Amino acid sequence: MSGSLNITAATVDPALLDLPWHLPLDQWPVENIALLPKGISRHLVRFAHLSGHVIAIKETTDEMAKREYAMLRNLQALDIPCVDPLAVITNRTDGNDMPLNSVLVTRHLKFSLPYRALFSQTLRPDTATRLVDALAVLLVRLHIIGFFWGDVSLSNTLFRRDAGAFAAYLVDAETGQLYGGGLSNGQRENDLEIARVNIAGELMDLEAGGRVADELDPIRISDGIVAAYRSLWKELTGSESFSTSERWRISERVDRLNELGFDIEELAIKTDESGTTVRIQPKVVDAGHHQRRLLRLTGLDTGENQARRLLNDLDSYTLRFGRKDYDEEMLAHEWLAKVFEPVMRAIPRDLKGKLEPAEVFHQLLEHRWFMSQQESRDVPLAEALTSYINDILRHRRDEATVVGPPTGLITLPITVQAGAVSDEDEDDEDDQLGTDPASLEAEPDWRLKV
Template identity: 40%
Template sequence: MTLPRLRLRDEVADLLDLPWERPLTQWHGTALRFRELPVGPSRHLVRFLVSGGIVYALKELPSGVAEREYSVLRHLEDAAQPAVRAVGLAQRPHDGEAILVTEYLRHSMQYRRLMMRLGAGSTAARDRLLDAMALLLVDLHRGGVYWGDCSLANTLFRRDGDRIQAYLVDAETSEVHPSLSDGQRRFDLDILVENVAFGLADLAIYQGRPEDADAAIEAAESVRTRYRAVWAELHDQPELIPGDRQEIRSRLRRLNELGFSVDVEVDPVAAGAVRLRTSVTTRRFHANELERRTRLRTLEGQARILLNDLNEYAAWLEWHERRAVSPEEAADRWLRAVYRPTQARIAQAVGPDRDLVQAYCDVLEHKWLLSERARLDVGLEAAIDSYLAEGAPAPERPDATLDAALATLDVEDDEAGYRGPTS
């Protein structure tokens, strides 16, 4: 049998001896540790392989499509965009097929599981999901990436503090350009709105809520509004009154709240007016600040919550000790007295498969809810006790009954023709 053309990145060199020359359906043997994981609809066979304690997704598809997807995913990684990492590609010349290898995104969930565990009828959960999809498409378009098949099914989600972070997981129809035209962006956005509407309506009907299908379609249309609002915030160049620093600060705060770090330029354009230009980076404003102060590396939404917790602790220290406390001392003491001890207490209940940083954020949310009910601050220790007594609840916890029900939804979609971009 002809050996395939094989590309493996350094960290997966131990996968060299796998039977890459065979179709995935013919991969047998006790030495291969396959794992069953919930996967949404897919046009292609996907199997999950465990090696060195890491789970890899192996997808079999036509060689040309796999080559393009591998290239796009590597580009997205280099650009620090939210997407799965491509780590290998095996192309079989004798049958024109290939196996694309990506690293499975830890702590992620497919949208059906996420929404059903958060409460599929919850408008708050749905809004967070739609915000995540809009921001993902903005990120891709800012980087010159035309997705081409934007949908909930082609996305994985992670809880990120009190928000949701979306990751591109399927780039079969994606294209990379120096920049996208307005027509390309509109076409991609139209596809996203249509596919999100279908996904939400399908879920509502499956759950026996057919009356919510129309509302789901209407909600999906709001993705367009959300996308346009963020895009305008990033690219508008308003003319301001000289000296109107409050408006400049307000604009910066709005961008920071979305997670963007911002460089500012203010240029005179006419008598009595200046133009504000902003240049933004990837969405890690709070994450970078938290890492600078504590060396903790987290997701953006998690970092925003942890920074608030750190700042509250610093304020309490100054009040309790009746002296000024430096930011460095506050961060060090917060790590030693609050953050790490809390993680140590909840680690066993949370387990190795869940995100411990997110669990800490959940404890803080639990504390807030308990305090609201009690109409006083119940304190962190009481919140931890209650959280553990309830079994460290989280949508990521295994639920055999729910997973069995969801399995009936994971059917193969009809093969859809590729709809190319418009100029």
């Protein structure tokens, strides 16, 4: 390693110094490289092992690496879903003191996948629509904070399963710009048009390769992001007028925004001169209403839809076993200890990498509901869990496993266009506690249909 090497990072992993920075990225030894699929990119990218995890290393210029690193950190500070920037490494030289490209290092977002990895053979229209809807939500969140992306596409986004839907995460911030005063309508429309054109092109590319269902229309799907974006933007930022006798509509608007997963920072309420008409203008803060409530009550950090689903189950438990001397936090702790955690401990160790815990719990509730419908009875949770493990979970493709040493897979701030990305589930204390699904029967029979 050259003595002139310069590492810029909030916290530096000492093992970072042991990587062969004196070699061009395309000449790194096999023992340093993580065997993960990667796609076409404007820059050379390699995956490497680092302290039991996997990092993505992108060769680029000093200026672009530093700019993107700073932008990703700013987006993280604003609670925008994006990849985690680890370091910028500059002043690289080879053994002959010849300069090498600077690199940006990022960490993996666990259980996230590029869009091409979310379907096995052919992309169905409903899956494509859910991906586009998730991207529309991400774009709205970015525009609310004044971020112009400039390169919106499925390829520059990673997706995590979120209770039957998908949550989108920004991967490439290379072309992005934050505007403190917010975006103009023209800037928003420009980003939206970039998204529409890029998505249409990506889906046409899949269509040409025979990787989409016959009924999938790339133009219709790509137009869908425009409709989804405008509908959500109007709901979040549009003003509303009504009679003073309909003041209940203020609470209704707040509840509607909460259901979309957004909190309100302030609500501007004005009446006309006659005092008969009320006009409201919400100022929303970032998404995560249900995430924040679940995190506050249980400490579980999940996706927004997953949080909504788990909260529904928690509320059902509370309705059945709520006590006047128990507050919401106490009941949430009881639900966590008697319901959620026993389910997670019952998952066999070799299946823990299939899905993240919140998604497992959501799918279990779905499976139990379908079993109850088919058998016209209230199927006990333990019975549903055994069936779910053996009939569904065991046959899923791992979404948290890679070939090689135990790793935490990373994502990279570049265009990703190839197969599944996955990482091995990290060990935790619950891995050592093999809970038998049948033991759940000992808990109170609070179980309700979902």
